[in-house]
Amino acid sequence: DSGERRGKAERLFRLMDGFRKNDPVSLQKDILDHVEFTVARSRFNFDDFEAYQALSHSIRDRLIERWHDTQQYFKRKDPKRLYFLSLEFLMGRSLSNSVINLGIRDNCANALNQLGFEFEVVAEQEGDAALGNGGLARLSACQMDSLATMDFPAWGYGLRYQYGLFRQVIFDGFQYEQPDYWLNFGNPWEIERVHVSYAVKFYGNVEEELLNGEKCKVWVPGEMVEAVAHDNPIPGYGTRNTINLRLWAAKPSDQHDMESFNTGDYINAVINRQRAETISSVLYPDDRSYQGKELRLKQQYFFVSASLQDIIRRFKDSHSNFDEFPDKVALQLNDTHPSLAIPEVMRILVDEEHLEWNRAWGIVCKLFSLTSHTVLPEGLEKVPVDLLGSLLPRHLQIIYDINFFFMEDLKKHFGLDYDRLSRMSIVEEGAVKSIRMANLSIVCCHTVNGVSRVHLELLKTRVFKDFYELWPQKFQFKTNGVTQRRWIVVSNPSLCSLISKWLGTEAWIRDVDLLMGLREHATNADLRQEWNMVRRVNKMRLAEYIETMSGIKVSPDAMFDVQIKRIHEYKRQLLNLLGIIHRYDCIKNMNMNERRKVVPRVCIIGGKAAPGYEIAKKIIKLCHAVGEKINNDSDVGDLLKLVFIPDYNVSVAELVIPGSDLSQHISTAGHEPSGTGSMKFLMNGCLLLATADGSTIEIIEEIGEDNMFIFGAKVHEVPAVREKGSALTAPLQFARVVRMVRDGYFGFKDYFKSLCDALDGNGDFYLLGHDFGSYLEAQAEADKAFVDKVKWTRMSILSTAGSGRFSSDRTIGEYAEKTWGIEPCRCPF
Numbered sequence: 001d002s003g004e005r006r007g008k009a010e011r012l013f014r015l016m017d018g019f020r021k022n023d024p025v026s027l028q029k030d031i032l033d034h035v036e037f038t039v040a041r042s043r044f045n046f047d048d049f050e051a052y053q054a055l056s057h058s059i060r061d062r063l064i065e066r067w068h069d070t071q072q073y074f075k076r077k078d079p080k081r082l083y084f085l086s087l088e089f090l091m092g093r094s095l096s097n098s099v100i101n102l103g104i105r106d107n108c109a110n111a112l113n114q115l116g117f118e119f120e121v122v123a124e125q126e127g128d129a130a131l132g133n134g135g136l137a138r139l140s141a142c143q144m145d146s147l148a149t150m151d152f153p154a155w156g157y158g159l160r161y162q163y164g165l166f167r168q169v170i171f172d173g174f175q176y177e178q179p180d181y182w183l184n185f186g187n188p189w190e191i192e193r194v195h196v197s198y199a200v201k202f203y204g205n206v207e208e209e210l211l212n213g214e215k216c217k218v219w220v221p222g223e224m225v226e227a228v229a230h231d232n233p234i235p236g237y238g239t240r241n242t243i244n245l246r247l248w249a250a251k252p253s254d255q256h257d258m259e260s261f262n263t264g265d266y267i268n269a270v271i272n273r274q275r276a277e278t279i280s281s282v283l284y285p286d287d288r289s290y291q292g293k294e295l296r297l298k299q300q301y302f303f304v305s306a307s308l309q310d311i312i313r314r315f316k317d318s319h320s321n322f323d324e325f326p327d328k329v330a331l332q333l334n335d336t337h338p339s340l341a342i343p344e345v346m347r348i349l350v351d352e353e354h355l356e357w358n359r360a361w362g363i364v365c366k367l368f369s370l371t372s373h374t375v376l377p378e379g380l381e382k383v384p385v386d387l388l389g390s391l392l393p394r395h396l397q398i399i400y401d402i403n404f405f406f407m408e409d410l411k412k413h414f415g416l417d418y419d420r421l422s423r424m425s426i427v428e429e430g431a432v433k434s435i436r437m438a439n440l441s442i443v444c445c446h447t448v449n450g451v452s453r454v455h456l457e458l459l460k461t462r463v464f465k466d467f468y469e470l471w472p473q474k475f476q477f478k479t480n481g482v483t484q485r486r487w488i489v490v491s492n493p494s495l496c497s498l499i500s501k502w503l504g505t506e507a508w509i510r511d512v513d514l515l516m517g518l519r520e521h522a523t524n525a526d527l528r529q530e531w532n533m534v535r536r537v538n539k540m541r542l543a544e545y546i547e548t549m550s551g552i553k554v555s556p557d558a559m560f561d562v563q564i565k566r567i568h569e570y571k572r573q574l575l576n577l578l579g580i581i582h583r584y585d586c587i588k589n590m591n592m593n594e595r596r597k598v599v600p601r602v603c604i605i606g607g608k609a610a611p612g613y614e615i616a617k618k619i620i621k622l623c624h625a626v627g628e629k630i631n632n633d634s635d636v637g638d639l640l641k642l643v644f645i646p647d648y649n650v651s652v653a654e655l656v657i658p659g660s661d662l663s664q665h666i667s668t669a670g671h672e673p674s675g676t677g678s679m680k681f682l683m684n685g686c687l688l689l690a691t692a693d694g695s696t697i698e699i700i701e702e703i704g705e706d707n708m709f710i711f712g713a714k715v716h717e718v719p720a721v722r723e724k725g726s727a728l729t730a731p732l733q734f735a736r737v738v739r740m741v742r743d744g745y746f747g748f749k750d751y752f753k754s755l756c757d758a759l760d761g762n763g764d765f766y767l768l769g770h771d772f773g774s775y776l777e778a779q780a781e782a783d784k785a786f787v788d789k790v791k792w793t794r795m796s797i798l799s800t801a802g803s804g805r806f807s808s809d810r811t812i813g814e815y816a817e818k819t820w821g822i823e824p825c826r827c828p829f
């Protein structure tokens with residue numbers, strides 16, 4: 001029987017010590033095997049890219065083996081599982097991360113070496129998997145790494161976009177977008193499961209049927225699309241556990257549709273079918289608003305429906321009573337993008353499993369938790385009722401029913417306070433009647449999470465104030481974190497070794513609080529010297545990259561001052577640029593003697609603007625225009641350079657972060673829900689110049705204000721400054737630099753006019769003018785500290801030492817305990 005068979009297989013497996021062995025010789029054999037039989041090149045003749053393919057397939061084999069063992073084990077143990085639903089995952093490259101998590105990096109490097117290849121060069125061949133926009137998407141990727149490493153029985157679900165985030169190409173200083181053909185050269189990191197596929201329904205209408213004398217609703221769809229699973233194994237570090245990120249691709253449904261194939265127009269019928277694939281073809285590149293787009297709604301439902309069919313099938317394999325569903329399943333909504341899961345579970349329970357409404361609702365309310373990633377009311381998703389009703393007619397009915405019962409409850413609670421009722425209603429009346437996805441989510445989720453302490457405050461007092469008054473217990477925060485595996489071990493190997501050497505252990509890679517142990521060495525001159533060596537080599541690598549990419553030569557003696565993130569008005573890249581113009585203007589007005597005292601700077605900016613975001617695109621152009629002027633000014637020379645790094649993505653971040661001295665996180669206070677870039681810089685010993693916003697507030701608590709450069713209005717001061725008019729409080733230098741741009745000092749006078757206009761009079765919503773003075777002071781402080789090498793290095797060491805709290809391991813531990821109710825389930829092999 002199968003138990004006996006499994007026993008035999010397991011004994012054999014133990015004898016063999018795994019199918020794939022990890023010593024360099026075995027690895028080498030596997031690589032050559034894949035060169036010959038997978039890549040189909042001769043083992044005597046292959047290049048770096050083919051070596052990458054062959055090595056990746058060898059690693060993939062090992063991942064599959066672990067994946068099987070982990071999933072078998074989960075199945076046998078049947079613990080409560082977490083399903084992490086997200087429309088975006090920004091995974092970046094997989095090779096280095098995988099071999100490090102599997103603990104076989106050095107063996108792989110040796111194996112390659114003997115074949116005449118270098119690991120770093122081979123790893124560089126890989127393109128990024130960029131199935132996401134920015135912070136939210138990279139956070140999902142970091143959290144997957146922590147879930148695997150901490151042995152949690154978890155799976156991620158998402159969409160397998162054919163085209164990831166657009167490639168940014170700069171031409172004449174302007175941003176152009178090009179499609180990201182990331183799958184063109186194959187993807188060794190996924191396993192296509194042709195047999196794991198589900199039909200997803202759209203359109204049509206709802207009919208009533210009698211079942212055992214009871215009326216029930218039946219959705220008769222107008223279109224069917226097939227969702228095919230693509231599994232991406234996620235290995236944990238220091239564990240055999242390997243979890244799954246299952247991404248869905250749309251395929252035409254092979255269900256026979258006699259009618260369209262009987263019209264004589266066979267060719268067009270096939271082509272129409274093929275359109276199904278557009279559902280998963282492209283990622284929406286705007287990270288703040290998806291309002292009213294039918295394709296976006298289709299993507300959301302497609303992904304939710306396939307994932308839930310998969311989850312429910314798995315549950316039913318070993319359970320028959322749906323009351324046990326919440327004991328076995330936690331569903332995490334990464335923002336409201338997957339919130340159609342709520343009416344979908346209701347529909348399945350009521351219409352397909354024939355549970356009575358109240359019982360189904362009781363179950364649904366125990367399943368879901370939400371994490372919000374925004375503060376802007378306009379960032380909240382709304383779906384026009386007409387659109388939803390036509391695409392998902394049954395779901396609209398269910399949402400109306402949920403809202404009806406919710407409104408009845410509200411009346412009992414608050415009486416007939418119609419203003420409040422209309423604010424809290426899931427249905428927004430008005431010119432375009434819409435469904436408010438956030439309200440739907442909050443009504444149904446047992447927990448609503450903010451991504452930092454101050455973010456939760458803003459959710460409670462502004463964004464979801466009414467809901468907080470009704471259900472204070474639902475609202476929590478889990479400060480974001482990032483994974484030290486990718487952001488130190490993978491991206492900064494020499495710092496990694498240095499840390500392990502001084503701590504006397506590698507245990508910090510799983511237990512990051514141990515980094516605190518560096519504090520006691522912060523004043524040790526030997527550590528300081530080694531620390532600076534490592535940092536200098538990283539800076540040289542970055543300088544080289546800058547030169548090949550832009551032709552600009554920069555000196556590693558200068559301070560590398562970096563701002564890399566999506567371009568947004570609230571993130572204030574414009575403030576940075578105005579600061580740079582001011583610095584330039586000052587240098588120009590100095591005599592030779594004064595110039596000698598200037599601390600040389602290389603200002604580095606990188607990030608993508610959403611294709612339709614005009615102001616953000618102007619900021620990119622301004623950066624180039626200012627750079628053009630400064631970089632070619634012989635008065636300035638090495639004292640100041642301004643570089644824009646094009647096509648910022650995860651692997652660019654891995655290169656830039658370890659090589660920066662100072663990084664900027666300068667959002668208008670109260671606008672950055674958390675921010676996670678700052679945490680990656682912190683881990684790498686880069687000092688922060690920042691406003692007290694989002695997670696920075698907590699970083700200040702952790703490493704102290706005197707270890708960073710803090711400036712600007714505080715969250716609670718912002719409304720009053722805005723009321724008074726920020727422009728009124730702006731210093732004279734501010735008016736001067738804005739005038740330089742306005743008067744065409746950097747060219748493109750007309751094009752930049754609207755940027756300048758927005759800073760005048762009652763404008764300046766983001767408080768650039770108000771914060772400019774304190775920004776310059778903070779920058780001057782940074783200059784002063786940089787000259788004092790001993791002080792700077794100590795601050796740098798203390799930054800890394802204080803970064804432990806900002807590991808995604810801590811975040812995931814909190815979610816597991818306080819929100820999801822899941823426990824580790826460690827595969828014992």
Ligand code: CR1
Binds near residue numbers: 137373374451675676
């Ligand atoms: C927030 O803007 C936060 C990340 C992750 C972003 C940022 O402050 O750190 O989420 N939001 O929580 C986002 O990407 C699409 O929205």
